[in-house]
Amino acid sequence: MNPERFRVMVSTVLLVGVSVSALLIAAGFAAAFAVGWQGSLAGAAPAVPALDATDFADLPSRLLTMEPLAISQLGLLTLLATPVLRVAASVVGFALEGDRLYTGITLLVLCVLLASIFVLR
Amino acid sequence: MSLEADLGIFVMSIAAGLIGSLAGVGGGILVIPVLTTFFGVDIRLAVGASIVSVIATSSGAASAYVRDRVTDMRVGMFLELATTTGAVCGALLAAVVAPAFLYLLLGAVVLLSAGMQMSRLAEEFPPQLAASRLALALKLSSSYPDRRLGLEVPYSARRIPLGFVLMWIAGAVSGLLGIGSGVLKVLAMDTAMRLPMKVSSATSNFMIGVTAAASAGIYLGRGDVDPRIAAPVALGVLLGAVIGARLLHHVSNRSVRLIFVPVLIAVGLEMIGRGLGLSI
Numbered sequence: 001m002n003p004e005r006f007r008v009m010v011s012t013v014l015l016v017g018v019s020v021s022a023l024l025i026a027a028g029f030a031a032a033f034a035v036g037w038q039g040s041l042a043g044a045a046p047a048v049p050a051l052d053a054t055d056f057a058d059l060p061s062r063l064l065t066m067e068p069l070a071i072s073q074l075g076l077l078t079l080l081a082t083p084v085l086r087v088a089a090s091v092v093g094f095a096l097e098g099d100r101l102y103t104g105i106t107l108l109v110l111c112v113l114l115a116s117i118f119v120l121r
Numbered sequence: 122m123s124l125e126a127d128l129g130i131f132v133m134s135i136a137a138g139l140i141g142s143l144a145g146v147g148g149g150i151l152v153i154p155v156l157t158t159f160f161g162v163d164i165r166l167a168v169g170a171s172i173v174s175v176i177a178t179s180s181g182a183a184s185a186y187v188r189d190r191v192t193d194m195r196v197g198m199f200l201e202l203a204t205t206t207g208a209v210c211g212a213l214l215a216a217v218v219a220p221a222f223l224y225l226l227l228g229a230v231v232l233l234s235a236g237m238q239m240s241r242l243a244e245e246f247p248p249q250l251a252a253s254r255l256a257l258a259l260k261l262s263s264s265y266p267d268r269r270l271g272l273e274v275p276y277s278a279r280r281i282p283l284g285f286v287l288m289w290i291a292g293a294v295s296g297l298l299g300i301g302s303g304v305l306k307v308l309a310m311d312t313a314m315r316l317p318m319k320v321s322s323a324t325s326n327f328m329i330g331v332t333a334a335a336s337a338g339i340y341l342g343r344g345d346v347d348p349r350i351a352a353p354v355a356l357g358v359l360l361g362a363v364i365g366a367r368l369l370h371h372v373s374n375r376s377v378r379l380i381f382v383p384v385l386i387a388v389g390l391e392m393i394g395r396g397l398g399l400s401i
Binding site: 006007008010011012014015017018021022025026028029032033037053054055056069072073075076079080081082083084086087090094099101102105106108109112113115116117118 | 124127166169173176177179180181183184185187188190194195198199201202205206208209212259260330331333334335336337338341344345346347348349351352353355356359
C-alpha cells in the first residue's frame with residue numbers, strides 16, 4: 001500500500017466514524033425536540049419510565065422503541081469508538097506498507113488502548 | 122436541561138471545536154467552565170461532556186489533516202506509545218498522588234511556556250538541521266505542504282528522547298487528572314522536538330482522541346456522560362472542528378501560535394485555580 005492510499009484509508013475511517021455518529025446524535029437530538037428526551041418515536045411508553053440519562057445499559061431494547069435518548073447514546077458510543085478504529089486501521093495500513101517497526105508500535109498502542117478500556121476499571 | 126439551553130450549548134461548542142482544532146487541543150478547557158458557569162451543569166457531567174468534545178475535535182479535524190498530509194502519522198503513532206502507557210500509569214497512580222500539587226506544578230509549567238511561545242511568535246519555521254540518527258531510524262523526518270505559502274516544508278524531529286518522556290508525562294497527567302492534555306502534547310512537539318507549529322497542532326489533534334478514548338470508557342461506566350448535554354456538545358464541536366480544519370491551510374504558523382497562547386494562559390490559570398482549591 002502506498003503512503004497516499006494509507007492516508008486516504010485512515011482519513012476515511014475517521015470520516016465515516018464521525019459522520020455516522022453525528023447523524024445518530026443529530027437524529028436523537030431532533031427527535032428530542034419532537035417527543036422529549038425520554039419519549040419514544042414508536043409511540044410506546046418508555047421501557048423504563050424514570051430512566052437515568054447517563055445509563056447506557058439495555059441500549060438494544062431501548063433502541064427498538066426508538067427513544068431519542070437511546071439513539072443519541074448509540075451515536076456517542078460510535079464517536080468514542082472512532083479513535084480506537086483509527087488505530088486498528090493504522091495497524092493494517094503499516095502492515096500493508098511493509099513497515100514492520102511501525103506495525104509493531106501501532107499494535108502495541110492498540111493493545112494498551114484496549115487494555116485500558118476493558119481491563120483497567 | 123431545557124432544549125433551549127441545549128441550543129445554547131450547541132452554539133458555544135462550535136466555537137470550542139473551532140479553536141480546539143486549530144490549536145491542537147480538545148476544547149475541554151472552554152467547554153467545562155462555560156457549561157458549569159453559564160448553564161449550571163454539574164462539574165461531573167461537564168467533564169464527561171468534555172471527554173466527548175475531545176474525541177469529537179480530534180476525529181472531526183483529523184480526517185482532513187491526515188488526508189492533507191499536515192498530520193505526521195509516524196510521529197503520532199510513535200508518541201502514542203508514550204501517551205497511552207503514561208495514561209495507564211497515571212490512572213493507577215491517581216490513588217497515591219495529591220492532585221492539588223500536580224495542578225499547581227502544571228499550571229506553572231503551562232504559564233511559563235506561554236511566555237516562551239510569545240518569544241517565538243515571529244518564527245514561521247523551526248531552523249532546518251540535518252536529521253539525527255534516531256530520527257532516521259524511526260523515520261521521523263518528513264515534509265508538509267504549506268498551502269498558504271505554496272511550499273513543501275521539510276522537517277525532522279529533534280530531541281526525540283526528551284519528546285518521548287514529555288509525552289509520557291502528558292499521558293500520565295491525562296490519566297491522573299482526566300484532562301486531554303493537548304496543550305502538553307503541542308508543547309512537546311513544538312518546543313522539544315522542534316516540529317513546525319501546524320504539524321505539531323495537527324498531530325496533537327490526531328493523538329488526543331486516542332488519549333481520551335482510553336479514559337472515556339471509565340467516565341461512561343461511572344455515569345458521567347449525559348446525552349442531553351453531551352449530544353449538543355458533540356454536534357457543535359464536530360461542526361467547529363470541520364470548519365477549523367479547512368481554516369488551518371489559510372493561516373500562518375504564527376497565527377496558530379497566536380491562537381495557542383491565550384489557550385495556554387487560560388489552561389495555566391485554571392490549573393493553578395484548581396490547585397488552590399477554587400472551583401471554576
